[in-house]
């Protein structure tokens with residue numbers, strides 16, 4: 001995974017790839033896609049040049065948040081196998097460089113988004129970066145197993161930022177897109193936490209699998225997956241949804257629920273023996289689930305332009 005990727009540079013010798021890795025590009029690609037969809041499905045058309053510039057600065061803002069997270073978390077990233085080769089814990093980028101890079105990029109991206117789109121969108125991006133870095137990373141991540149439930153809001157804001165670029169505000173539809181990602185984050189992250197528990201335990205991070213164990217986590221994954229279904233259907237029936245969104249939602253929800261039920265029924269000894277194969281599958285499927293929902297919104301919008309998609 002590229003977030004954890006390492007370059008051939010020796011300690012102290014930062015390469016371009018290291019600064020790119022600080023932006024958490026793979027995670028941010030899906031974040032930016034949701035922002036793009038939020039912008040495109042909004043009822044106010046945006047000039048393609050403004051849209052491209054806005055998406056670029058949302059991407060840079062997300063990357064800045066990733067760099068600031070990696071600056072603050074360098075001590076725990078050093079203790080986890082998944083993250084030990086990141087540029088800061090591996091010593092290729094200094095903490096000062098990561099902090100300076102993140103702050104500069106955050107400042108530039110928010111100001112430029114405000115200038116290119118509108119002040120509300122720029123402030124919303126600043127708030128999202130603040131939420132991920134300060135509320136999630138600094139405040140909650142090391143304190144409570146609810147860290148990703150509350151902090152997960154940061155990852156759910158980007159489609160609302162995209163919508164704000166187009167409309168200058170918030171709406172029921174943009175709140176529904178928020179709800180979709182907000183409720184998706186716990187099953188997304190906790191399915192990974194099931195097979196990464198030892199990493200978090202070694203670093204002393206109170207993820208749910210560490211504090212409450214795997215069986216309880218399986219129950220919470222199922223609970224959030226059940227809560228996700230009405231949110232996904234409500235979005236499909238909203239003004240940005242349509243028959244295609246509904247069909248995609250029904251299929252993806254059924255598959256997600258089947259996976260969550262399977263994890264819930266799993267015997268721990270069996271899971272351990274097969275290397276947490278089903279847990280890894282559900283984690284990967286969570287990415288497809290979110291991508292599929294937002295891709296369907298985009299396709300519905302495209303169909304609508306040809307006179308087909310949507311409910312009306």
Ligand code: HEM
Pocket residue numbers: 001002003004026027028030031034082136148151152153154155156181185188189192287290
């Ligand atoms: C608090 C919220 C979240 C937490 C704690 C979380 C956690 C994680 C972790 C630990 C990984 C493994 C990454 C790695 O190996 O370095 C991951 C992967 C991923 N996450 Fe999340 N995530 C969250 C929210 C999101 C959101 C909102 C999105 C997109 C909208 C997202 C998209 C992804 C993607 C695309 C990957 C796969 C990256 C790859 O293949 O390398 N995540 N997530």
Ligand SMILES: CC(C)=CCC/C(C)=C/CC/C(C)=C/COP(=O)(O)OP(=O)(O)O
Pocket residue numbers: 003024027031058061062063065069073083125128129132141154155158
């Ligand atoms: C536009 C904008 C500012 C977007 C921000 C979006 C956002 C909050 C994404 C969060 C996704 C993410 C990388 C979580 C990782 O948690 P972690 O940091 O605990 O994971 P780690 O252990 O891999 O560092």
